[in-house]
Structure formats: structure tokens, C-alpha cells
Amino acid sequence: MKPGTPGGLDAVETGPLPSDAPTRTVAPQSATPSDHPSVAALVARFGDAIRRHRVSAGDQTVVWIDPAKNLEVLRWLKDDPTQLYDMMSDVTGVDYGTGTVDVVYQMFSTMHKRALRVRCELPVSALEIDSVAGLWHSADWLEREVYDLFGVTFRGHPDPRRILMPDDYAEGHPLRKDFPLRGRFSRAEQTRRALAQDVERFYTPTDLQHGGPPQEVLASGHGAPGESGGAA
Amino acid sequence: MGQKTLEFAVGRNPEMGVSGRPTASPLAPFDIAEPEFDTQKMLINIGPQHPATHGVLRLVCELDGETVLSVVPHIGFLHSSFEKLGEYRTWNQIVPLTDRMDYLAPLIYNCAYVMSVEKLMGIEVTERCKVVRVICMELDRIFGHLLWLGTTAIDVGAFTPFLYAFQQREKIYTLHEALTGARITTSATRVGGMMADLPTGWIEALVDFLDKFPKTLGEIDHLLTTNQIHIGRTQGIGAISRTDAINYGLTGPNLRATGVDYDVRKDRPYYDYETYDFDVPVGEHGDCYDRYLCRMEEMRQSVRILRQAIARLPGGPINVADPNISLPSKTDCMSDMESMIHHFKLITEGIKAPEGDCYYAVEGSKGELGMYIVAEEGSTKPVRWRVRPPSFVNLSVIAKLAEGHLVSDLIMINASLDIVLGEIDR
Numbered sequence: 112m113k114p115g116t117p118g119g120l121d122a123v124e125t126g127p128l129p130s131d132a133p134t135r136t137v138a139p140q141s142a143t144p145s146d147h148p149s150v151a152a153l154v155a156r157f158g159d160a161i162r163r164h165r166v167s168a169g170d171q172t173v174v175w176i177d178p179a180k181n182l183e184v185l186r187w188l189k190d191d192p193t194q195l196y197d198m199m200s201d202v203t204g205v206d207y208g209t210g211t212v213d214v215v216y217q218m219f220s221t222m223h224k225r226a227l228r229v230r231c232e233l234p235v236s237a238l239e240i241d242s243v244a245g246l247w248h249s250a251d252w253l254e255r256e257v258y259d260l261f262g263v264t265f266r267g268h269p270d271p272r273r274i275l276m277p278d279d280y281a282e283g284h285p286l287r288k289d290f291p292l293r294g295r296f297s298r299a300e301q302t303r304r305a306l307a308q309d310v311e312r313f314y315t316p317t318d319l320q321h322g323g324p325p326q327e328v329l330a331s332g333h334g335a336p337g338e339s340g341g342a343a
Numbered sequence: 344m345g346q347k348t349l350e351f352a353v354g355r356n357p358e359m360g361v362s363g364r365p366t367a368s369p370l371a372p373f374d375i376a377e378p379e380f381d382t383q384k385m386l387i388n389i390g391p392q393h394p395a396t397h398g399v400l401r402l403v404c405e406l407d408g409e410t411v412l413s414v415v416p417h418i419g420f421l422h423s424s425f426e427k428l429g430e431y432r433t434w435n436q437i438v439p440l441t442d443r444m445d446y447l448a449p450l451i452y453n454c455a456y457v458m459s460v461e462k463l464m465g466i467e468v469t470e471r472c473k474v475v476r477v478i479c480m481e482l483d484r485i486f487g488h489l490l491w492l493g494t495t496a497i498d499v500g501a502f503t504p505f506l507y508a509f510q511q512r513e514k515i516y517t518l519h520e521a522l523t524g525a526r527i528t529t530s531a532t533r534v535g536g537m538m539a540d541l542p543t544g545w546i547e548a549l550v551d552f553l554d555k556f557p558k559t560l561g562e563i564d565h566l567l568t569t570n571q572i573h574i575g576r577t578q579g580i581g582a583i584s585r586t587d588a589i590n591y592g593l594t595g596p597n598l599r600a601t602g603v604d605y606d607v608r609k610d611r612p613y614y615d616y617e618t619y620d621f622d623v624p625v626g627e628h629g630d631c632y633d634r635y636l637c638r639m640e641e642m643r644q645s646v647r648i649l650r651q652a653i654a655r656l657p658g659g660p661i662n663v664a665d666p667n668i669s670l671p672s673k674t675d676c677m678s679d680m681e682s683m684i685h686h687f688k689l690i691t692e693g694i695k696a697p698e699g700d701c702y703y704a705v706e707g708s709k710g711e712l713g714m715y716i717v718a719e720e721g722s723t724k725p726v727r728w729r730v731r732p733p734s735f736v737n738l739s740v741i742a743k744l745a746e747g748h749l750v751s752d753l754i755m756i757n758a759s760l761d762i763v764l765g766e767i768d769r
Contacts, residue, residue, distance in 0.1 A: 168463045168701035197589050198605075200704070201731040205717050217702050217713065217731070221605050228702060249592025250738040260426075271456060275419035275768060285427055286727075292431060 147172035149194055149227050149336045157184055162232075171228060178214070178231040182241040185229065188218065189246050199247035204256055204261035208288035210235050212261055216243070233263065242268040260286040279308075364632070382401030384412065386527035387750075391420045394672045395498055395754045397408035398764030400738075402753070409749045414742045418735075433693030434460050436617040437728060439530045444730065444766040446527050448487035448708040449522050450479040450519070452766075453532040458613065459703035459714035460534050466668060468738065470657045477652045479522075481533065481645040482549070485556070486515045487708030487761075488638045495635070495758040496567060499576040504563045511559055514552050517610070519685035521545055534660030534694055535669045546653060553646055553653075560642055567635070577632035581744040581756035588629060592736040595710025596637040597760060605746055607706035621648050631759040638761070667693055709733040709761050732766035748764075 147164075148327040150172060154161050160183075162175040176184050188196045198216040205213040216229040231240060242265035254265045255274040262284035265271060272278060276285070282295040282302075294301060385406045385603045387444040390396040399420035405412040425440045432440070440450030449472030454476045461468060468476075493508030516526045521542055523529040530537050544705040583593070588601040598605055606623045624640035626633030662669040666685040675682035696718035704713040719725040736759050744760075745753045 149602075156596075167699040168703075171701060173700065176464065182523060197586075198709060199592060200594075201702070201713055201715065201729070203715060203727075203729045203731075205700075205727045205729075207719075207726060215700075215715070218717070221603065224610050226611065247592065248587075248590050248743075249736050252735065253592075256735075273419075275422045277419070284425060290427075292427065295424075 122274075147225075147227065149188065149196075149225065150174060153184065153188075156187065160184060160192075167228075170228075171226070173228045173230060175232060176228050178233050178240050181214075181229075181231050182243060185218075186246055187214065188227070188229075194220065196220045196225075196227060197222065198227075199249045199253075200244070202243075202250050202257060204257045204263060204286065205230075206235075206261060206286065206288045212238055212263060214240055214257060214263060227341050238263040239266060240264075241266050244268055260284055262287065276338060328343075346402065351522045361689055364578075364627075365569045365574060366637070367571050390754075391417075395537060395757070397494060397758060399768075400757070400762070400764055402741075402757070404745075404750065404753065406750065409751075411745050411748055411750060411753050414745045414753065414757050416738060416741055418738070418764070420767050421764045425769045426728055426730065429725055431724065433723050434534050434725070435611060435693070436697070437725070438532060439528065441730075442527070442529050444732065444769055445487070445707065445709070445712075445734075445763050445766055447490045447763050448483035449527060449529045450483040450531055451487075451705065451707045451712065454480050455705045455712050455714050457532040457534050459701055459716050460696075460706065462703045462720060463699060463701035463716050464534070464668075464694070466535055466663060466665075468536060468663060469660055471540075471659050471665075472661050474652050474656045475537060475541060475661060476532070477614050477616070477619075478549070478649060478656075481648045481652070482518065483516060484645045484708045485642050486512060488642050489515075491638060491708075491758075491761045492563065495755075495761075496563075496573075498754050498758045499573055500566065501570070501573065504566055507559055507563050510553075511556055514556075518521070518545070518548060518552065521548065533662070533669070535665065536660075540661045546656070547708070549649070550653060553649055557646060558642065560639070564639060568639070574632065577635060578627070578630060580631045580748060580752045581629055581631035581759060583645060583740065583744060584629060587743070588740075591740040592734050593710070593740060594736070595707065595761075596634055596641060597710065597737050597740075599624065600626035600633035600637045607704050607711050611704060613703075613705060619648050619651050621651075631755055634759045634761075639722075671708060695723055696725075697721075704731070709734055709763065710737060711765075728769060730766065732769065733762075734760075734762040735767045738762050738767060 150161075150164050153174060153176075157176070160177040160180040162177060164172065164174040167173050188194045198219040198221055199216065200219050201215070201217040204216050205215060207213075210233050212235055214231045214233060217226070218229065219226045225247065233240060236262070240248070240263060242254055244254055244265070245267065251268075251270065252274060253269055255270065255272060257263050258265060258268075259272060259273040259275050275279060283290055285294075296304070387404050387406060388401065389404065390401040391399040399418040401420070403415045403417065405414075407443050412586035423443070425444060429437045429440060438453055438456060441452040445452050458476075479534065489508040489512045493505035493512075496502075496508075519529055520526050521536065522545060524533040568610050570619050583601055585592070585601045589603060593601075594605065594607075604623055604625050607613075611622055621644045622640075624637050624644070626637050667684075667689075670689055671679075671682035671686055676686045677683075698718065698720040700715065700717040702713055702715045704711050706712070711731065712733055713731030714728070715729040716725050716732065719726055741757060741760060744756045748756065
């Protein structure tokens with residue numbers, strides 16, 4: 112532990128600090144280049160949009176792509192007859208606490224029986240990426256979860272609401288490293304908010320609006336404290 | 344790769360349908376002209392506190408009469424922030440969190456998690472450990488399917504299968520308790536092995552269960568498979584095509600009921616599953632009835648795998664010998680200085696992981712259960728621990744499946760997806 116790092120219960124309040132590991136500005140290039148057939152095809156077709164690739168955990172291929180071109184690259188991976196990644200198994204996020212959040216796609220081709228992991232590195236100051244829910248329906252809920260827990264906005268998502276946390280959750284996005292384990296508000300404030308909830312509000316026809324306007328709390332800066340009348 | 348397709352040989356009903364499955368005789372003529380009424384759309388709320396939602400799931404339905412126009416599922420009522428908690432725990436401390444996600448098949452979750460960590464760290468577990476974990480996972484596949492079977496039968500009005508199924512589950516609970524000391528929160532695995540080896544007499548008890556279980560399963564089969572009410576309530580309900588099922592990310596029996604033979608045990612084999620002789624049942628119509636048939640057959644196949652695993656269970660240690668991974672025995676700790684130091688280092692610091700990320704999928708009872716782990720060089724805790732919950736992805740299809748069906752069919756569709764809210768909400 113670094114000197115000056117809070118320990119014990121204080122650490123619970125502050126959350127994990129940025130790690131000692133060097134900032135990943137330099138690509139962690141793998142010693143063994145991947146021989147995954149999709150990687151060579153991706154590099155040949157998209158060139159610079161394929162930032163780097165490596166083998167992880169022994170035999171798993173990871174490809175980092177340009178976040179601006181994720182829709183184009185993923186659509187090609189889904190539709191090209193030599194690739195046919197028809198199953199989007201998982202979409203998730205990873206926050207290293209070093210200023211970037213990765214969006215991770217786990218794909219599988221039921222035709223070729225191949226798996227591929229594609230990652231997009233986003234700066235924490237501009238967490239925005241195109242939605243792939245139009246390509247794979249499974250990405251619909253998975254991207255909602257990434258938005259909910261990491262605060263990544265998916266452009267063009269059909270239903271950009273929170274999914275696990277309540278719609279009016281005002282403490283931010285829990286899986287970010289800057290989010291303390293106990294939440295941003297005090298226990299008293301959290302209890303007060305829970306008791307003040309109008310349960311009838313959740314039984315209205317607006318619940319049925321797919322992709323309707325995001326709720327007021329989300330509209331104003333993702334509910335960070337101080338904004339949206341958060342901490343009262 | 345073994346033979347993959349399997350025809351459903353029911354063979355007890357002379358009125359077989361064209362596809363070889365029993366069909367229901369029409370209960371009433373359908374050509375009655377319905378009078379035109381001015382209808383008004385109605386909004387009803389099901390759950391979160393409702394037994395038919397199989398957990399704290401809330402469904403908001405828009406109805407025209409009894410017909411479902413649209414469904415909006417609301418989840419998150421059981422959110423426990425397990426993935427965030429995992430970032431504050433060492434590798435082995437996370438194990439107890441995993442069995443609280445799918446408490447209907449906890450051993451599969453225990454195994455899947457440590458298998459992913461071992462994959463990331465490059466740990467090769469012992470042969471005995473592999474077979475013991477296969478036994479654990481197949482036993483809990485039966486365990487999970489039995490709960491689904493009992494509760495789903497109740498949803499369509501059949502009470503007896505519920506009692507039969509839960510009687511069998513009780514026996515598996517007893518096996519859990521003998522193996523781990525707990526009935527639900529098993530926490531049976533550790534990185535590099537198991538919490539403990541199999542207790543004396545456990546395999547005999549398992550064999551005894553395997554001898555008696557297929558008979559009960561056959562009885563439930565008799566009660567449901569050719570039952571006219573059950574067929575009428577499930578055939579043609581909540582059907583989905585192959586391409587849609589893949590596009591919606593369905594896995595497990597829900598996907599195989601449509602005819603896609605994707606099974607992680609066959610397509611991305613782990614723990615020598617390719618050497619076990621078992622079939623992957625696939626359906627044809629992708630409706631509730633085919634999902635039912637797939638799960639029934641999977642339980643029989645699990646019994647087959649379990650028998651083979653018991654036959655090949657090797658001796659030898661169950662934990663890897665590396666002192667940086669496995670705890671030394673208590674006797675060594677008390678008598679040997681070096682073992683005590685290893686014990687101290689492992690407890691206070693934990694196991695150190697290499698830099699990298701790892702996605703490891705196993706075939707859970709609900710579908711593809713993936714564990715995605717990200718670690719930094721030497722980290723004793725995960726940077727990110729992500730669970731790819733099969734039920735979460737499977738449930739997202741419910742709005743599509745239920746459209747145009749009756750409210751009572753919505754209950755059946757929800758039940759047939761086999762969800763567990765513990766892993767959906769995490």
C-alpha cells in the first residue's frame with residue numbers, strides 16, 4: 112500500500128485509488144502475436160482502425176479498435192461470410208481508474224465456432240460510443256447495463272434507460288473506480304430518499320414508453336452530486 | 344465431437360404430430376364469430392412481489408382485453424452490487440459471492456468462477472479436481488432444472504410434479520450439505536482446487552441418488568409430456584426462430600429448443616467434456632413445450648455424465664501442490680515453519696495474478712455462464728470481475744415472446760425461460 116493511502120473503513124469511503132501500475136498509454140503488446148484468423152482479416156480491411164491486438168490468458172484473442180468505428184467494424188464481423196459472429200455474448204465495461212473506460216464485446220460465431228473479444232478504449236471525459244443494439248438484440252439490455260453502471264452513453268440506443276439501478280438514482284455510476292463502495296450519499300440521505308419515493312409514480316403509462324425521453328435525473332449530467340438537486 | 348441431435352422418443356401417444364411430438368386435440372371449436380366491442384387498452388402490473396414472476400421481477404403489461412400488446416420488464420430489485428464488492432476482495436474471498444447469484448445451482452457458479460481465475464493465472468488443476476467439478480456441475484444442472492420443472496408445472500396448474508421434483512431436490516440438498524456443509528451457499532471451490540475433498544461415503548450416496556432419480560423423473564414425464572392440458576398450455580406458446588434466438592443472445596435450453604445445437608460443453612469444451620459420451624438435445628419449434636422437453640432430456644444426459652464421471656474418478660490430491668496457490672494442511676501449518684509462512688502469506692496477501700483479461704464460459708443450468716476477469720500484474724484482487732449471467736440475456740427476449748399472447752401465456756413464457764433474479768440483478 113502506498114504511504115498516505117487510507118486503510119480500513121476510510122478506504123471504503125474513498126473507493127479504490129488509481130493503481131500503481133503504469134498508465135497504459137503504451138500498448139501492452141503481447142510477445143506472441145495472435146494467429147486468430149479474424150485478426151489478420153480485420154487488419155487487412157480496416158488498417159489503422161485496428162489499434163492493437165494481443166493474446167490474453169493463454170489462448171484468448173483481444174483486439175482493440177477505434178471507438179469511432181466500432182459500429183462499422185462490428186457490423187463487418189457480424190455479416191462478412193468469413194467471420195459471421197452472429198452471437199453477441201456479452202457487452203461490458205472495464206474501468207482501470209487511469210482515465211479510460213474500456214467497452215468490451217465478447218462475440219461468438221456459431222458457424223465457425225470461434226470466439227473473439229473486441230475492446231474500445233474511451234477517455235473518461237468523453238464516454239460515448241455507437242450502440243450495436245441494432246445489430247444484435249442481445250446488446251440492448253447489456254448496453255443499458257454498461258450505461259447504468261459505467262455511465263457510457265450509447266448513441267442510437269433504442270431504450271437508453273438505467274436497468275439495474277432505479278431510474279431516479281442520483282449517486283452516479285457505481286462500477287466506476289471513483290465511486291465509493293458505500294455510495295456517494297450518507298446512509299441518512301439514502302434512507303431519506305428511499306422513504307420519500309412515490310411508489311405510485313412507477314405505475315403510470317409512461318413506464319411503457321420505449322425509448323422515451325430519459326428521466327429528468329438522467330438528463331442533467333448523469334446525476335452527479337450537486338447537479339440535479341442531488342444531495343439535499 | 345459426439346452425436347449431437349436427438350429425437351424426442353416419447354412414443355406413448357398414438358396421436359403423434361408431424362414432428363414426432365404429441366399434440367393436443369382441440370379443446371373447443373375456434374370458428375365462433377367474436378362480436379365487435381369498443382375496447383380500451385389496459386395497463387396492468389405483475390410483480391415484483393408475485394409468485395408467478397419467479398423472483399422479484401416486475402412486468403408492466405399493456406393489454407387489449409386479455410391479449411398482451413407489449414411488456415416492459417423492470418429488474419434490479421435484488422441488485423446487490425456483487426461485481427463492485429468483488430473489486431474489494433481477494434480471489435478466494437469472491438467465491439461466497441458467486442453462489443448467491445444463482446442459488447438454484449450454486450456449485451456451477453462456484454466452479455465457473457474459479458475456472459476463470461485459474462485460466463487467467465495459468466493454473467492447471469489436478470485430474471481428480473476436474474472430475475469432482477464435473478460431478479458438481481452436472482449434479483447442480485439437475486438441481487436447477489428440477490426447480491424449474493416444479494415451479495413451471497405449478498404455473499400451469501400441475502401440483503404433483505412440484506412435490507416430486509422438490510423431494511428429489513431435497514436429496515441433492517443433503518448431498519450439498521455432506522460435501523460443503525451448506526445446503527445453498529455452498530462456496531465449495533477454491534482457486535487451485537476445492538475447499539475439501541469428497542467426504543467418505545459421498546459417492547455412494549450420489550450413486551444411490553442416481554439409481555432412484557430417473558424413476559421419479561419418468562413419473563413426472565408421464566404426468567406432463569402427454570398431458571393434454573400441459574400440451575395445450577405450452578405448444579405454440581412463446582415460439583422463437585433460430586436466427587432470432589441467436590440474435591437475442593439466448594443460450595442453454597432456451598436456444599437449443601429452437602434447433603441450434605450450441606452447447607458450451609461441446610463447442611468450447613472444458614474439463615474433458617469431449618471425452619464424455621452424452622447427447623445434446625435440440626428442439627425444433629422453439630416454444631415452451633420444446634424448452635420443457637430439452638430440459639427433461641438434459642437431466643437424463645446429466646445422469647449419464649455423472650455415472651461416467653464416477654467411473655473415472657481418479658485418486659490423488661484434489662488441490663494443486665503450488666504453495667503460492669493452495670493453503671497447506673492444518674497439520675503442516677502447526678508443525679512446519681515454511682508451511683506456516685506460506686499460510687500467512689496466502690491469507691494476508693492472497694494469490695497474485697498476472698496482467699491480462701480472461702473470459703471463461705461454462706454451460707450453466709440456464710445457459711452460457713461467462714466469467715470475465717481483468718487483472719493487473721501482481722494484483723491480489725480483480726480490477727474487474729464481470730459475470731455474464733445467462734438469465735439476464737434470456738429474459739431480455741420476453742417482450743418479444745409474449746407479444747400477442749394471453750396474460751396467462753405470459754406467465755408460462757416467463758416460467759419457461761428459467762430465470763433466477765439473483766444472477767439477473769447481481
